Amino acid sequence: GENVEQHPSTLSVQEGDSAVIKCTYSDSASNYFPWYKQELGKRPQLIIDIRSNVGEKKDQRIAVTLNKTAKHFSLHITETQPEDSAVYFCAASMAGSARQLTFGSGTQLTVLP
Amino acid sequence: DAGITQSPRYKITETGRQVTLMCHQTWSHSYMFWYRQDLGHGLRLIYYSAAADITDKGEVPDGYVVSRSKTENFPLTLESATRSQTSVYFCASTSGGAMETQYFGPGTRLLVL
Numbered sequence: 001g002e003n004v005e006q007h008p009s010t011l012s013v014q015e016g017d018s019a020v021i022k023c024t025y026s027d028s029a030s031n032y033f034p035w036y037k038q039e040l041g042k043r044p045q046l047i048i049d050i051r052s053n054v055g056e057k058k059d060q061r062i063a064v065t066l067n068k069t070a071k072h073f074s075l076h077i078t079e080t081q082p083e084d085s086a087v088y089f090c091a092a093s094m095a096g097s098a099r100q101l102t103f104g105s106g107t108q109l110t111v112l113p
Numbered sequence: 114d115a116g117i118t119q120s121p122r123y124k125i126t127e128t129g130r131q132v133t134l135m136c137h138q139t140w141s142h143s144y145m146f147w148y149r150q151d152l153g154h155g156l157r158l159i160y161y162s163a164a165a166d167i168t169d170k171g172e173v174p175d176g177y178v179v180s181r182s183k184t185e186n187f188p189l190t191l192e193s194a195t196r197s198q199t200s201v202y203f204c205a206s207t208s209g210g211a212m213e214t215q216y217f218g219p220g221t222r223l224l225v226l
Contacts (some may be wrong), residue, residue, distance in 0.1 A: 041147045
């Protein structure tokens with residue numbers, strides 16, 4: 001089955017700096033890559049996603065890049081703010097998998113004021 | 114988000130007892146999922162369902178049973194709870210459309226003594 005590895009497990013940045021979280025996946029058949037944000041005690045919520053026919057997608061301060069050849073994808077957050085502090089999860093899914101998502105182990109992002 | 118609910122939100126039980134966690138969604142989504150979340154492991158899939166009366170095992174199904182007699186409900190039963198099943202349980206659903214976004218319920222915190 002699919003295996004998703006996520007790095008780093010913790011990340012601290014100064015407010016206003018950029019943050020980058022990286023994930024690799026094992027199965028070249030995976031074609032959908034969402035990113036979820038989970039605040040303490042809350043449910044995971046989708047913040048951005050990308051399909052394998054696209055190399056990059058942006059939504060305001062958040063962007064995701066995908067390298068199919070290398071089988072890795074990254075989350076980029078620019079101009080970080082304290083409210084960006086949360087755990088971020090990447091995930092991968094492949095066509096025909098009944099929409100199953102395989103999640104990375106998460107990154108605790110702390111934005112220091 | 115209000116379209117998917119879980120109950121109870123918190124549960125304390127004892128080893129060996131049977132426990133049922135409920136999940137209800139109002140979107141008529143075809144696909145529903147149960148995950149458990151433990152520190153250091155991210156979100157791991159327990160069981161999923163592609164439609165009413167169709168269920169299948171995920172990554173960590175042992176000790177759990179599911180059913181789906183109605184599209185909107187997807188209960189998860191721990192037949193004989195063990196301490197290792199202490200966790201936060203999330204239900205999720207998706208329509209199975211092109212972007213496959215999974216929407217999560219608020220979670221159930223389960224403590225097995």
